[in-house]
């Protein structure tokens with residue numbers, strides 16, 4: 001399912017790229033996006049400082065529960081020029097709820113509640129949504145669009161797994177390429193200090209490869225080569 005989403009995303013990117021004048025394409029470095037889920041959390045302030053120091057804009061998929069806990073950080077993310085996106089309110093288990101008859105109603109409530117918390121804290125109304133655990137089914141894509149959102153998953157992410165950090169860092173480096181949507185976490189669970197180290201490693205690799213980290217809305221607007 002994730003692969004299918006990625007292929008669709010890449011196809012959309014290719015279409016967007018061909019629609020732009022050659023001159024505009026030539027000027028830009030190949031782009032990729034850093035995305036952070038489940039926040040804001042304890043490390044979000046440090047992460048924002050890191051991104052500012054490296055002059056990088058990223059995308060934050062916020063949970064409503066986290067946004068109500070750290071409203072000042074929601075505002076800081078927005079004021080920093082980063083993109084805020086919706087990750088639903090309470091990170092429910094959609095593999096279970098998706099089987100229920102009232103699934104669209106539950107989804108609408110989850111999306112709206114998170115949206116309200118984000119708007120209240122930052123004044124910004126998000127337009128991109130990522131489902132918890134990358135849950136992706138035809139019904140959910142339709143429902144998300146009806147709610148006024150564009151669904152978006154990721155091309156690589158592993159910071160929630162037990163992979164040793166050195167190997168994980170190597171995997172993130174390898175996944176850093178044009179058109180990539182990298183997933184990390186700045187909220188939820190225990191300490192997310194590792195996210196800061198992984199972000200530095202990814203940005204070092206991007207610098208080496210001449211890639212430009214951009215917000216997800218910028219990436220989705222293309223132009224970007226496939227690989």
Ligand SMILES: [Zn+2]
Pocket residue numbers: 037038087091131132133
């Ligand atoms: Zn999540």
